[in-house]
Amino acid sequence: MSKHLIIFDTTMRDGEQSPGASMNLDEKVRIAKVLEKMRVDVIEAGFPVASPGDFEAVKAVCEAVSDTTVCALARALDSDIERAGAAIKSARSGRIHTFIATSPIHMREKLRMQPDEVVERAVASVKQARRFADDVEFSPEDAGRSETDFLCRVIEAVINAGARTVNIPDTVGYNLPDQFGALIAELMERVPNSDKAVFSVHCHNDLGLAVANSLAAVMKGARQVECTINGLGERAGNASLEEIVMAVRTRQDMFSCDTRIDTTQIVPASRLVSNITGFLVQPNKAIVGANAFAHEAGIHQDGVIKSRETYEIMRAEDVGWAANRMVLGKHSGRNAFRARLADLGIEFKAEEQLNSAFARFKELADKKHEIFDEDLQALVTEEGLAHANEHLRLVSLKVCSQTGETPVASVALAVNGEEKQARAPGSGPVDAVYKAIDSVVQSESQLQLYSVSNITSGTDSQGEVTVRLEKAGRIVNGHGADTDIVIASAKAYINALNKLVAPVERTHPQSGQPI
Numbered sequence: 120m121s122k123h124l125i126i127f128d129t130t131m132r133d134g135e136q137s138p139g140a141s142m143n144l145d146e147k148v149r150i151a152k153v154l155e156k157m158r159v160d161v162i163e164a165g166f167p168v169a170s171p172g173d174f175e176a177v178k179a180v181c182e183a184v185s186d187t188t189v190c191a192l193a194r195a196l197d198s199d200i201e202r203a204g205a206a207i208k209s210a211r212s213g214r215i216h217t218f219i220a221t222s223p224i225h226m227r228e229k230l231r232m233q234p235d236e237v238v239e240r241a242v243a244s245v246k247q248a249r250r251f252a253d254d255v256e257f258s259p260e261d262a263g264r265s266e267t268d269f270l271c272r273v274i275e276a277v278i279n280a281g282a283r284t285v286n287i288p289d290t291v292g293y294n295l296p297d298q299f300g301a302l303i304a305e306l307m308e309r310v311p312n313s314d315k316a317v318f319s320v321h322c323h324n325d326l327g328l329a330v331a332n333s334l335a336a337v338m339k340g341a342r343q344v345e346c347t348i349n350g351l352g353e354r355a356g357n358a359s360l361e362e363i364v365m366a367v368r369t370r371q372d373m374f375s376c377d378t379r380i381d382t383t384q385i386v387p388a389s390r391l392v393s394n395i396t397g398f399l400v401q402p403n404k405a406i407v408g409a410n411a412f413a414h415e416a417g418i419h420q421d422g423v424i425k426s427r428e429t430y431e432i433m434r435a436e437d438v439g440w441a442a443n444r445m446v447l448g449k450h451s452g453r454n455a456f457r458a459r460l461a462d463l464g465i466e467f468k469a470e471e472q473l474n475s476a477f478a479r480f481k482e483l484a485d486k487k488h489e490i491f492d493e494d495l496q497a498l499v500t501e502e503g504l505a506h507a508n509e510h511l512r513l514v515s516l517k518v519c520s521q522t523g524e525t526p527v528a529s530v531a532l533a534v535n536g537e538e539k540q541a542r543a544p545g546s547g548p549v550d551a552v553y554k555a556i557d558s559v560v561q562s563e564s565q566l567q568l569y570s571v572s573n574i575t576s577g578t579d580s581q582g583e584v585t586v587r588l589e590k591a592g593r594i595v596n597g598h599g600a601d602t603d604i605v606i607a608s609a610k611a612y613i614n615a616l617n618k619l620v621a622p623v624e625r626t627h628p629q630s631g632q633p634i
């Protein structure tokens with residue numbers, strides 16, 4: 120059995136299915152470059168048939184990376200597969216991932232197909248996908264609730280049809296570790312041609328077991344794990360890449376395989392995904408949470424000072440927690456700025472974009488003397504927002520806030536280029552700003568989340584604000600960063616409002632519904 124555990128990252132496909140986590144083309148390219156630097160084996164970059172934007176993003180990722188396979192998702196439909204094939208055409212190494220549900224409930228209620236028809240469709244889709252790529256993956260969706268005899272039949276048929284990877288999804292996160300491990304062992308044992316394909320797993324986290332189930336499957340012979348940065352994904356998310364990789368690496372005494380991941384890229388990737396999607400990482404999250412390596416209890420601190428291994432099973436620096444390092448400052452020039460961005464995998468297509476980002480950098484360096492990588496990532500996200508087709512733009516903002524007085528905000532906004540002004544009181548400065556903006560926009564959206572976090576340490580740090588808005592069932596996230604958290608809050612709100620007015624024509628890969 121192979122010693123290599125393939126890491127298949129689906130942050131930009133399944134992760135993007137989290138309400139509000141959508142990413143634009145440039146953001147996907149930035150994430151793809153970091154994943155490539157991390158030495159992820161396969162990047163699932165999107166679902167090309169979902170929208171022209173998804174198609175273009177998958178294409179752009181194919182052009183941006185060369186050391187990683189780029190995969191496109193397709194339902195078991197000719198139109199989906201053709202679109203996926205066209206999207207990965209320029210990839211140095213491209214894969215099509217096609218799927219159809221095999222559980223009784225999905226076949227009966229969702230597909231309204233008989234099991235025989237499902238087998239036929241699965242086989243036809245794999246054959247069709249092989250016309251566009253040698254590397255074809257098949258998933259029996261909701262395998263975790265499918266009948267094992269039927270799974271064996273489908274898997275044998277798709278391997279004969281040319282599938283090189285067979286992925287077993289626990290789509291609804293229903294399985295328990297022993298059960299899921301046993302399922303993988305049984306499938307590998309009973310399917311006569313199982314040695315002709317790599318067995319993969321794709322676990323959702325509805326019962327908090329996605330990582331445990333994936334690892335149980337690896338123990339039983341699975342050699343690909345589908346996972347996401349920060350565990351982002353549908354509902355409770357997918358198995359988290361950083362936890363899978365570090366569990367296998369740290370417990371080499373228990374695993375007969377390992378990944379080729381450069382673990383020092385884990386924290387930068389986690390920060391980038393959080394920064395782009397606005398999904399914050401909880402402080403006690405394993406590996407990438409702010410407290411993951413912090414020792415509070417005196418007895419622990421004492422132990423760690425005497426010998427690190429007393430309380431630490433991993434080294435913070437091995438997963439990319441370098442001590443905050445000043446990378447640039449107010450006297451850094453354009454070349455140093457450009458070189459540092461290139462190190463972070465960021466390149467601007469046009470010189471004028473670099474100039475405008477550099478001007479923002481200088482403004483920031485005037486307010487904040489030390490500029491860290493995290494500041495640069497936030498600055499580039501802001502730069503992308505500034506160049507997006509904005510319906511609303513913040514022109515100016517003034518807030519009066521003093522003890523014993525009601526805060527009042529005055530804002531000037533450009534609405535489709537026309538300047539409008541408003542003034543509103545609020546229970547606090549942020550509330551006043553949001554009320555003033557709303558009096559101009561009248562968005563009728565509901566604020567579901569407002570959160571502020573510091574990008575780096577110190578009181579001169581930039582504050583990063585995330586807001587989540589809901590309107591008629593649609594959920595969007597907005598974010599903004601600034602050393603002034605009231606301005607960051609206004610930027611985040613405006614970013615979310617701009618997303619709400621943008622048209623959506625995407626479809627959900629599994630339900631087929633517009634999202």
Ligand code: KIV
Pocket residue numbers: 133218258260261288289290291321323628
């Ligand atoms: O969860 C799931 O079943 C999926 C498939 C498309 C693999 O995401």
Ligand code: ZN
Pocket residue numbers: 133288290321323353
């Ligand atoms: Zn999934």
